[in-house]
């Protein structure tokens with residue numbers, strides 16, 4: 001290990017072993033009463049919007065025990081489309097917002113101090129009746145908003161995933177907007193932001209089991225290319241990815 005690597009390791013480890021008592025002494029933007037961060041990303045004006053259902057008549061539930069027992073990373077998928085109902089179900093169990101008030105969000109997954117650093121984007125590759133494309137899940141409205149449906153996306157997404165698209169029907173991209181958490185927790189935020197992405201990964205993996213799919217979580221992607229897919233990269237960036245398809 002050279003000195004550069006040793007140094008990087010030391011710095012990075014610090015992010016997951018912060019001392020919570022420091023928060024008391026830290027002057028956060030929240031303590032300064034600065035303007036609260038925007039809570040939910042909104043679609044670009046004029047973009048195509050798909051309203052999503054909140055009931056799932058064709059989804060046959062399984063027990064939690066069964067889902068946990070069967071979950072294994074799946075890296076090869078059947079050539080089968082998902083339905084919009086199935087995709088919506090995955091979003092519902094993973095990225096749904098149950099309620100919110102200024103600065104506080106309650107979701108299906110725990111979110112540090114209810115700060116909700118996360119957004120969800122999808123690549124719908126093989127979904128019945130839906131144009132192949134990149135979409136933003138508009139959390140507070142339970143809608144999809146089309147970002148890009150230009151031809152050739154499959155190859156571009158595969159490159160962004162470092163060649164790990166593997167013919168998946170759907171890809172979930174979880175992003176972080178760190179300032180939403182930093183506003184309240186400053187330098188103590190980053191461990192919590194990463195853990196929150198992990199919660200989302202677990203929910204989407206188990207929800208995939210319910211619809212006879214498998215998922216694999218990805219961290220080995222090309223950061224810049226993934227961020228470019230959604231025109232993000234500075235104040236918001238991709239932190240975790242799941243590829244999903246039928247068993």
Ligand SMILES: Cc1cc2nc3c(=O)[nH]c(=O)nc-3n(C[C@H](O)[C@H](O)[C@H](O)COP(=O)(O)O)c2cc1C
Nearest residue numbers: 071072073074075164201216217218219220221240
């Ligand atoms: C944070 C994280 C990142 C991962 N990144 C990748 C990845 O980029 N590519 C991949 O094929 N698997 C990835 N995996 C899946 C692991 O390789 C997998 O969980 C592990 O081999 C155990 O197998 P199992 O999930 O079937 O239990 C990742 C898993 C985690 C938790």
